[in-house]
Amino acid sequence: MNVKKDIRFRVYLAFSAVCLFGLAILLRAAWIQVKEGPKLRELAREMRIHKTILPAERGNIYTEDGSLLCSSIPQFDLRIDFSVVNQDTFYRYIDTLSSSLSLLFADASKATYKQQLTAAFKEQKRYFLLRNGLAYYQYQAIRQFPIFNKGRRTGGLIAESRIKRINPYGMLAYRSIGLFREEGQTIGIEATFDTVLHGKNGSRIDQKATGGVWMPVEGSEIDPINGRDIVTTIDIGIQEVAEHALMSVLKQYECKYGTVVVMEVPTGKLRALVNLGRQPDGSYWEDLNYALFPTEPGSTFKLATLTALLSDGFINVEDNINCEGGAKQFANRTMHDSHHGLGLITIRNAFAQSSNVGMASLAYKYYGTNPEKYVAQLKRLHLNTRTGIDLIGERRPYLIEPKSNFWSGTSLPWMATGYGIQVSPLHTCMLYNALANNGKMMKPYLVSAIREYGKDVETFEPEVLVDAIASPDAVSQLKTCTEEVVISGTGKHIRSPFYKIAGKTGTAQVSDGATKYSAGVYQGSFVGYFPADNPRYTIAVVIRTKAHSNAYYGGTLAAPVFRMISDKIFASGLGHWTDPLDSLAQKGKPTIAAQLATSGYAFQTILNALKKQASISVLPTMVSQLSLDSSLSAHIAPRHVYSGVVPDVKGLSLKDAVYILENEGLRVRTHGRGLVQGQSLLPGSPIDKGQTIILELS
Incomplete structure (x- = not known):
């Protein structure tokens, strides 16, 4: 009896367990159906249907004369799946294939190719790399080679395409044009106008058919909208001239970096933007946009001080100023001129000889009790705001305020000579360009149009930032000062017999970041315009020296670069603004x-x-x-x-x-x-x- 009860108990227990297990399955099925069903159904659908992205073609970057600065080209990485290649086919055509590859690439002998391919075939490699980065015409040629011409399924050739951005002119304007990266930071015009260049990707629904082949679903395709083209103001001829001129001086003195800005006077168009930094191997490359980096400018900033003094009616440039032998104390510091011995001279000559004492004395005399008035004049010249150039990454200038805790008794005189403030080379170029443009300050810009299928769909016109930086009389006086720099001052050695140059040299000890004044690093600069009697171009040249360089004055480093650029522009008529310099003097010729x-x-x-x-x-x-x-x-x-x-x-x-x-x-x-x-x-x-x-x- 006990045995029957025991058996019955076990049967009930087993039956209960089966029922509970079945119930658990039903509950789990219900849970999946209600809670996870939509997700799983979507997953199942994706295994049969998936969305394929159809990438838009990225737009090109051109100059105004149609020269191509940046474009996209397809490149192909070729691999071989030897597992699908028939043995008889391989050994019948391996000699011809090896010979064809050797002739196409000219980098290895027929025997070398045969040895490599045979070894890979014997190992039945399924993803053997044949070549990376092939052009389309090379890919098309290889597709016709023996074995590969039998198609993907029996020839084994695997082609993986990708798009590469190229700059046909190499390093020319490389940093300004920029760099496009799918993964990583995009810079330059490529970054600023990324949404314009990129366009809009399309899509297509593919469905898995019998045999595992993916087939497009009819009517599901959305065509991509290709990116638009960008037209820049860069002039390739001027850019090349500027790069070569700067490069020659950087190499000669082993400088850390240099930048050149060439601006068209009436419009503010940037015709050249060169940024060359020294690399570890001693070469130079367009690595950073130094033209947008604010630094202490040195004596080129004296134009801003002189503009303020003239605008407030304090001086005339023919007034005299005592430069006191080139040394004067302000508060607890003594200011020195690099050229000692200057006494009582005109303000125009003090500017031409780049007297720190002269300019600081004027600022201290007229603004010492009201420095806010001086700073207000600098702000009116847009020296406290970004220029607004159409490039991402422009930094804001640094202009100390009198109410700041960092303001001291030496702030005003040193600021008047280009220390204690920070402005970029582009800012300084913009200021001198305003003088060349009879007082009208233009916004610098690098992109003149957006183009689609060869037609401009949006254009960017010159923009005036300040209608007049000073009165016509003050502008005229300022021009005589900048002209005197090249006639008798610190820039006299770049005077040309063919055309007039006006500008200003600048030399500043560098103190930024890890570099202190004591490190012996200098910034030499020259900013000016030409021809001075009918200005067409403003050029800013800024060079940073290595530590304890023998050459560091702006007149020694930067001014010769300016002259090399202006000579070649004037001589060859680059920019189409004038007849070429004619050493046979033909002008107005019938x-x-x-x-x-x-x-x-x-x-x-x-x-x-x-x-x-x-x-x-x-x-x-x-x-x-x-x-x-x-x-x-x-x-x-x-x-x-x-x-x-x-x-x-x-x-x-x-x-x-x-x-x-x-x-x-x-x-x-x-x-x-x-x-x-x-x-x-x-x-x-x-x-x-x-x-x-x-x-x-x-």
């Missing part, structure tokens, strides 16, 4: 009928052929020009050749060109026949005696 590098009497044959008459006398210059005016009257006029610079001989006969060039000490080589169409040396550049010039004739 239609040229002939020109000759010898006696004017040789024109008689030409006049006879043209049936024209003209009075001919012996001309005092080496070169004469015969021309016809609008009434077809003949005229003969001298064309001057300036000694020591390369003449422009384009358009001359070979005989005349050789005569002129050899007379200047140049050796002449020629290519072709006919008139001179090109020359290897830039017109207006200095001549080295015995230098060779190559002429292209046609």
Whole structure:
């Protein structure tokens, strides 16, 4: 009896356990259905259907003349799945394939390729890397090679595409154009206009079909909207000239970094923006946008002080100021001039000679009891706010306020000479550009248009920040001061015989971050404009030296860079603002009928052929020009050749060109026949005696 009870108990227990287990399953199923059902159904759907992103094509970056600065190109990484390649096929075509790869890449022999591919085939590697970063034309060529031409399933070729941003001009304006990174920080124009360049991605729904093949669902595709193009104000010719000029000085003195800003006077367009920093290996690269970094500017800031004094009616630049031998005490510190011995001189000459004592004395005299008035003038010149340039990352200037706890008895005189405040090279360039623009301050900008399918959909016009930084009379006085710097002052060695330069040198000891004044690091600068009588470009050059460099004055480091840039712009007509500098002095020229590098009497044959008459006398210059005016009257006029610079001989006969060039000490080589169409040396550049010039004739 007990046995039956025991058996019955076990049966009931087992049955109860089964029932409980079944109930648990039902409860769990209900829970999944109610709580987790939607998520699991979505997961199941995703295993059969998924969304494919169709990336938009990123826009390009151009210059205003259509030069391509940045674009996107497809690149391909090629791999091989040897597991799908038939053994007979592999050994039948391996020789031909190896030979084809060797010829295409020219980096290894046929035998080397055969050895590598055979080893990978024997190991049945499924993801063997053949090549990274191939161009589209290379990928297309490889697809036609033996084995690979049999398709993905039997040929084993796996192509993984990606988009790469390229800069056709390499380092030119690299930091300003910027860098686009899918993962990481985007910089420059690429960052500022990222949403414009990026466009809008599209999408497509794919469904898994029989055999595991994903097929697009009809009607599900949303086309991507490609990014728009950006048009910049950069002039490639000016950018290249500025980079080469800066690079030459940085390398010569092993400087830490340098920057050049070239601004178009009437508009504020930035025609060049160069930023070169020294790398660990001694080379230079566009690594940081130094043009936007606020630093203590030094003496170039004296223009702001002089503008304030003139605007408040305190001075005339022909007034005298006592520079006291180049040393004067303010509060508990003594200020020194780098050039000692200056006494009673005009304010204009004090500016030209860059007297710290002179400028500090004026500021202390007229603003000492009311420094707020001086600071208010600086704020009116926008020296306390960002310029608003269309680049992300511009830092705010630092301008100490009289009410600040850091203000002291030495703040005003030192600020007047460019210490105790921080402004960027771009800010300083903007100020000098305002002077060149007859007092009108323009906002600097780098992007002139947004373009879609070749048409401008949005344009950016010049913007005025300050209608007049000073009265017309004050502006005129300021111009005489900046011109005097190059006539007789600290910038006199960059004076040009061909055009007038105006500007200001600056030298400042550096103290920022880990660098202290005692470290012996300096910032040399020159900011100016040209031609001074009709300004077209303002250029700011700022260079930071290595510690204890032998060369650190702005007149030694930065001013020569300015002159190299302005010479080449003026000589070659870069920027299309003027006729090229003509060392043969042709200006306002009528239609040229002939020109000759010898006696004017040789024109008689030409006049006879043209049936024209003209009075001919012996001309005092080496070169004469015969021309016809609008009434077809003949005229003969001298064309001057300036000694020591390369003449422009384009358009001359070979005989005349050789005569002129050899007379200047140049050796002449020629290519072709006919008139001179090109020359290897830039017109207006200095001549080295015995230098060779190559002429292209046609």
